[in-house]
Amino acid sequence: MKYSIGDLKIKTKKECENYTRNLINTLGCCILSKDNEHFNFFNNLLKNHPKYEIKKGVGINYFYIQNNPLTTKYYQTLIKRLDGSDVDFSWVYCCQFRVRENKFYLDRAMRFVVKNDTIGFKQKQTILICTICNVDNEPYENYHVDHDNPSFCELKNNFLQLTTQLMPIDFLEYNIDDPNIFKDSDKGFENEWKEYHTQNCNLQILCDNCNLNKNTMLALTTKFEKIDINAHLSVIELKDKCKQLNLKGYSKKNKPQLLELLQNK
Numbered sequence: 001m002k003y004s005i006g007d008l009k010i011k012t013k014k015e016c017e018n019y020t021r022n023l024i025n026t027l028g029c030c031i032l033s034k035d036n037e038h039f040n041f042f043n044n045l046l047k048n049h050p051k052y053e054i055k056k057g058v059g060i061n062y063f064y065i066q067n068n069p070l071t072t073k074y075y076q077t078l079i080k081r082l083d084g085s086d087v088d089f090s091w092v093y094c095c096q097f098r099v100r101e102n103k104f105y106l107d108r109a110m111r112f113v114v115k116n117d118t119i120g121f122k123q124k125q126t127i128l129i130c131t132i133c134n135v136d137n138e139p140y141e142n143y144h145v146d147h148d149n150p151s152f153c154e155l156k157n158n159f160l161q162l163t164t165q166l167m168p169i170d171f172l173e174y175n176i177d178d179p180n181i182f183k184d185s186d187k188g189f190e191n192e193w194k195e196y197h198t199q200n201c202n203l204q205i206l207c208d209n210c211n212l213n214k215n216t217m218l219a220l221t222t223k224f225e226k227i228d229i230n231a232h233l234s235v236i237e238l239k240d241k242c243k244q245l246n247l248k249g250y251s252k253k254n255k256p257q258l259l260e261l262l263q264n265k
């Protein structure tokens with residue numbers, strides 16, 4: 001894993017913590033206004049805070065370091081906002097890079113990058129026909145582009161293992177369908193992922209029903225592993241069980257039924 005705070009490259013969270021602690025101890029009690037050489041470091045560090053927007057408020061006038069009122073041998077870091085209000089923030093917390101590890105936003109941005117590939121795959125089909133059930137007379141919107149072995153998640157995880165690019169730190173908000181996209185500063189990551197995806201994806205067309213069933217099976221098997229019961233029920237058996245119950249999709253509504261069924265196998 002690699003991290004960065006502004007231009008500073010850091011290998012581990014521990015290294016980040018040590019670096020920041022040393023810096024704070026060296027600086028001691030002080031004010032770090034925008035013209036201070038360390039202002040940007042603290043500004044970038046703060047972006048790791050899950051409540052960055054709240055901490056920042058109307059904007060940052062300066063950072064300051066003062067003795068911790070509880071134990072004066074330690075320092076605490078604070079923000080003076082543009083409206084004159086003060087707020088403290090835990091620099092240790094910021095060194096944990098929790099925001100950067102927010103896989104949820106990363107997943108959405110990574111999906112957006114390959115969206116054109118999947119749309120293009122659908123558009124390029126001369127006839128739309130479901131790979132599983134062969135249905136070919138459904139309306140256009142009922143056909144979906146599916147990642148077949150490797151799944152999208154497998155592709156994504158493999159890429160994250162392989163890439164030497166820095167993990168994107170935060171994301172741009174885009175629109176309702178695609179809430180998060182990569183920033184220009186993550187172009188390297190974005191382009192490498194796009195290329196990796198193009199070279200390694202295996203796309204297929206599925207109809208609404210088969211796509212839903214496939215996702216249901218994935219959700220079921222994941223759920224099934226999580227609850228750790230009936231360790232030897234195969235996907236085919238699960239499929240049969242679902243058929244018996246007339247379960248078309250995995251939803252909150254049919255979850256209790258399904259769990260009961262799995263437990264009583």
Ligand SMILES: [Zn+2]
Nearest residue numbers: 130133207210
């Ligand atoms: Zn089908």
